[in-house]
Amino acid sequence: MIFRQLFDSVSGTYSYLLASRRGGEALIIDPVLEKVDRYIQLVNELDLKLVKAVDTHLHADHITGLGALRDRTHCVTVMGESSKVDVVSMRLADGDKLTIEGVALDALYTPGHTDDSYSFVMRDRVFTGDTLLIRGTGRTDFQNGDPRAQYDSIFNKLLRLPDETMIFPAHDYKGETVSTIAEEKAFNPRLQVTSVDQYAEVMNNLKLPNPKMMDVAVPANMRVGLAQEEIARHGWALSAAEAMGLTGRPDVTLVDLRERIEREKHGIIPGSLHAPYPDLAANVRPGGMLHELARATGKRIVFYCAFGERSAMAVRAAQDAGLASACHIQGGIAAWKKAEGPLARQ
Numbered sequence: 001m002i003f004r005q006l007f008d009s010v011s012g013t014y015s016y017l018l019a020s021r022r023g024g025e026a027l028i029i030d031p032v033l034e035k036v037d038r039y040i041q042l043v044n045e046l047d048l049k050l051v052k053a054v055d056t057h058l059h060a061d062h063i064t065g066l067g068a069l070r071d072r073t074h075c076v077t078v079m080g081e082s083s084k085v086d087v088v089s090m091r092l093a094d095g096d097k098l099t100i101e102g103v104a105l106d107a108l109y110t111p112g113h114t115d116d117s118y119s120f121v122m123r124d125r126v127f128t129g130d131t132l133l134i135r136g137t138g139r140t141d142f143q144n145g146d147p148r149a150q151y152d153s154i155f156n157k158l159l160r161l162p163d164e165t166m167i168f169p170a171h172d173y174k175g176e177t178v179s180t181i182a183e184e185k186a187f188n189p190r191l192q193v194t195s196v197d198q199y200a201e202v203m204n205n206l207k208l209p210n211p212k213m214m215d216v217a218v219p220a221n222m223r224v225g226l227a228q229e230e231i232a233r234h235g236w237a238l239s240a241a242e243a244m245g246l247t248g249r250p251d252v253t254l255v256d257l258r259e260r261i262e263r264e265k266h267g268i269i270p271g272s273l274h275a276p277y278p279d280l281a282a283n284v285r286p287g288g289m290l291h292e293l294a295r296a297t298g299k300r301i302v303f304y305c306a307f308g309e310r311s312a313m314a315v316r317a318a319q320d321a322g323l324a325s326a327c328h329i330q331g332g333i334a335a336w337k338k339a340e341g342p343l344a345r346q
């Protein structure tokens with residue numbers, strides 16, 4: 001396995017690059033905007049393909065690299081379903097799997113530091129975001145933080161992982177890099193409490209100044225969505241209502257770019273084809289499945305995904321590959337649901 005812990009010294013943020021092999025797919029957790037060039041260089045040096053960029057929560061102390069990485073690598077951006085970010089490509093709920101080739105992480109909803117904090121468990125290690133830090137815990141005094149929820153997340157979720165599980169947090173300000181569940185149980189001063197009330201008392205009296213970047217970072221991090229208007233300006237976007245009028249027509253093929261788990265969970269547009277986003281480049285190039293389908297039948301390709309990000313990137317790629325009729329459903333299946341479009345179960 002390839003595993004890199006990367007550090008941004010300005011904000012004290014750790015980012016993590018994961019892949020199962022050289023030449024394979026990679027995933028990055030909590031990337032920092034200013035370090036995007038470095039991540040892309042490392043991805044290239046290690047001969048990896050970045051396919052997912054994930055934030056554990058909406059950060060207040062640095063601007064996320066999610067949007068920049070998506071724009072430069074066409075990777076999928078991922079956050080939890082309770083995050084107030086405007087648009088990401090994919091959202092996960094507690095218990096969902098975050099997967100790339102050869103790597104699977106379990107999403108664990110661990111609110112408290114913020115109400116959109118998630119941890120990700122991968123076999124022998126857990127990425128705890130700012131929920132559980134090394135000899136500390138993330139503050140709970142803004143962004144709908146809640147010390148009682150954090151107590152529950154830590155004591156009833158994270159500390160129930162096996163003792164030897166390694167903890168990789170999103171921040172450290174003293175140079176610590178890794179800990180374990182057993183170590184934190186024994187030595188984390190914040191965890192030496194006997195009740196949730198006592199924990200809340202400690203957390204409510206920290207009297208910390210706000211992060212320097214907070215006024216800039218929070219609003220910026222809430223707007224990482226891809227500008228789908230750009231695609232619409234080219235005439236390559238359909239509203240959900242417009243798309244509903246096209247379903248069942250013989251000259252239109254709807255193409256679902258989502259992953260199997262998203263299809264199972266949220267349903268599919270009846271009659272649509274499944275062509276997952278990671279295979280997009282192969283599918284739209286001449287000789288590829290979608291390219292040949294469009295050419296042979298003259299059908300219009302209408303992409304859709306969860307929120308319209310992957311499909312917007314797919315339209316761009318398909319247009320570049322010469323599929324002039326390719327378009328997408330703006331806002332994805334979320335907009336489709338809102339418009340009360342019909343859904344079929346997988």
Ligand SMILES: [Fe+2]
Nearest residue numbers: 058059060130
């Ligand atoms: Fe945070």
